[in-house]
Amino acid sequence: MRRAKIMVVDDEHLIRWSLEQNLKKQGYEVCTAGTGEDAIRLAREEQPELVLLDYHLPGINGLEVLQRLKEIDEELLVIMVTAQGGLETAVNTMRHGAYDYINKPFNLDEMSLVVRKALDTSELRREVVQLRSEHKKQGPPKIIGNSKHMKNVLEMMAKVAKSDASTVLVQGESGTGKELVAKYIHYESSRAEKPFVAINCAAVPATLLESELFGHEKGAFTDAKTSKKGLFELADGGTVFLDEIGDMELGMQAKLLRFLEDRTFRRIGGTKMIPVDVRIVSATNKDLLKAIEDKTFRNDLYYRLQVIPIFLPALRERKEDILMLANHFIETFSREFGKSTKGISSMAEKLLVEYNWPGNIRELKNVIERAIILGNEDTLLMENLPLEIIAKASQVTVPLTTFKLPAEGIDIEEVERELIKQSLEMTDWNQSKAAKKLNLGIDAFRYRMKKFGFLK
Numbered sequence: 001m002r003r004a005k006i007m008v009v010d011d012e013h014l015i016r017w018s019l020e021q022n023l024k025k026q027g028y029e030v031c032t033a034g035t036g037e038d039a040i041r042l043a044r045e046e047q048p049e050l051v052l053l054d055y056h057l058p059g060i061n062g063l064e065v066l067q068r069l070k071e072i073d074e075e076l077l078v079i080m081v082t083a084q085g086g087l088e089t090a091v092n093t094m095r096h097g098a099y100d101y102i103n104k105p106f107n108l109d110e111m112s113l114v115v116r117k118a119l120d121t122s123e124l125r126r127e128v129v130q131l132r133s134e135h136k137k138q139g140p141p142k143i144i145g146n147s148k149h150m151k152n153v154l155e156m157m158a159k160v161a162k163s164d165a166s167t168v169l170v171q172g173e174s175g176t177g178k179e180l181v182a183k184y185i186h187y188e189s190s191r192a193e194k195p196f197v198a199i200n201c202a203a204v205p206a207t208l209l210e211s212e213l214f215g216h217e218k219g220a221f222t223d224a225k226t227s228k229k230g231l232f233e234l235a236d237g238g239t240v241f242l243d244e245i246g247d248m249e250l251g252m253q254a255k256l257l258r259f260l261e262d263r264t265f266r267r268i269g270g271t272k273m274i275p276v277d278v279r280i281v282s283a284t285n286k287d288l289l290k291a292i293e294d295k296t297f298r299n300d301l302y303y304r305l306q307v308i309p310i311f312l313p314a315l316r317e318r319k320e321d322i323l324m325l326a327n328h329f330i331e332t333f334s335r336e337f338g339k340s341t342k343g344i345s346s347m348a349e350k351l352l353v354e355y356n357w358p359g360n361i362r363e364l365k366n367v368i369e370r371a372i373i374l375g376n377e378d379t380l381l382m383e384n385l386p387l388e389i390i391a392k393a394s395q396v397t398v399p400l401t402t403f404k405l406p407a408e409g410i411d412i413e414e415v416e417r418e419l420i421k422q423s424l425e426m427t428d429w430n431q432s433k434a435a436k437k438l439n440l441g442i443d444a445f446r447y448r449m450k451k452f453g454f455l456k
């Protein structure tokens with residue numbers, strides 16, 4: 001895991017020093033500041049994730065520092081260090097965005113615990129919730145594909161985007177472009193100026209998911225120190241993307257169903273019914289019908305969600321799209337890495353088309369990125385493809401890649417002669433079978449047989 005960076009702000013040298021030692025021992029990166037002014041400057045330079053901020057500082061005080069830090073980075077976790085009995089101060093700072101507080105004098109164990117808890121929670125939030133308030137100017141993402149399958153999908157998406165049909169269910173294997181479809185629908189629709197909010201239902205524990213989606217009122221549960229809007233409220237007018245919906249726990253499914261029925265909800269601990277206008281796009285790589293049979297997914301929720309169903313075919317079922325996608329990614333990554341790669345060698349093309357792409361488009365994208373980084377030629381070559389692609393393709397190509405040129409060099413005619421000989425032996429001298437093994441036409445093969453004296 002990434003090492004989190006922590007900034008310690010205290011005017012007492014000894015406290016700074018002991019906190020620094022202690023936090024470093026636990027594997028954090030640490031920087032320190034003795035005044036509020038220094039802290040603000042350092043926050044810009046070092047971009048810490050968490051700040052331990054003393055309230056009583058010479059110069060500008062803790063509360064003001066807190067506000068300035070939050071202006072620099074709204075997500076920054078600030079833990080206030082306050083004097084004993086300063087509960088009112090502490091509460092006030094939390095109102096201004098401090099994550100938590102701790103009283104002075106504190107012991108180091110207590111401090112470590114508060115720090116770890118804060119970092120864990122924020123890590124989780126960052127992983128699962130991606131709030132995107134990008135604006136229309138970015139436009140819908142480009143969706144590549146010319147196969148019949150993809151044409152159908154594109155046509156469907158265009159219709160959905162224009163209509164006000166509110167719920168869409170996207171199904172497809174991992175890496176087939178489900179999230180891309182969700183974004184496309186959002187940015188092509190009249191909702192484009194409003195937020196697109198994504199949450200991964202599989203990565204969030206059920207209890208947390210409920211408060212992420214619906215929000216909560218202050219005091220609704222132990223950790224609810226302030227009231228918070230949920231994603232449905234934040235996305236009002238826009239689109240909520242519920243990823244991995246097939247992993248949603250049954251209790252939560254019931255709550256979601258209730259929300260979908262009348263589009264209003266209560267925050268956890270709240271009494272007011274809040275109406276919102278959101279389009280729900282959900283996605284899964286699970287077979288939901290089977291999940292229904294297994295009683296892990298609610299039948300009624302399934303029908304609510306899939307008012308418009310979109311199925312994304314696996315890449316191996318639309319091989320026509322492979323080279324188009326590959327060329328698209330070559331263009332993207334060549335630009336990104338400043339390379340001049342344009343086309344694909346015919347051997348590499350063949351391998352890309354033959355491979356069955358269990359990781360679908362994401363895998364193809366990664367493979368091309370790697371090849372562009374490794375390659376130095378104007379065309380993308382077979383040797384820059386990963387071994388599993390070379391090995392899983394037709395066997396003819398395997399010896400070529402495992403064959404190593406000896407350091408002292410070799411006469412290429414000799415290699416050719418040896419291959420002709422082996423292919424003949426392997427096929428009991430059946431010329432057309434032997435020719436096939438070398439991917440040669442029968443005439444070309446017989447020409448070589450003659451050349452090397454196997455045929456008079």
Ligand SMILES: Nc1ncnc2c1ncn2[C@@H]1O[C@H](COP(=O)(O)OP(=O)(O)OP(=O)(O)O)[C@@H](O)[C@H]1O
Binds near residue numbers: 142144179
């Ligand atoms: N038709 C397409 N044209 C261009 N890029 C695509 C296309 N489909 C997918 N991609 C790209 O492939 C990657 C994987 O797509 P995406 O994240 O949407 O897949 P997913 O179905 O949500 O996968 P998972 O189930 O693993 O979450 C992304 O980088 C996306 O931009």
Ligand SMILES: [Mg+2]
Binds near residue numbers: 243
């Ligand atoms: Mg996805």
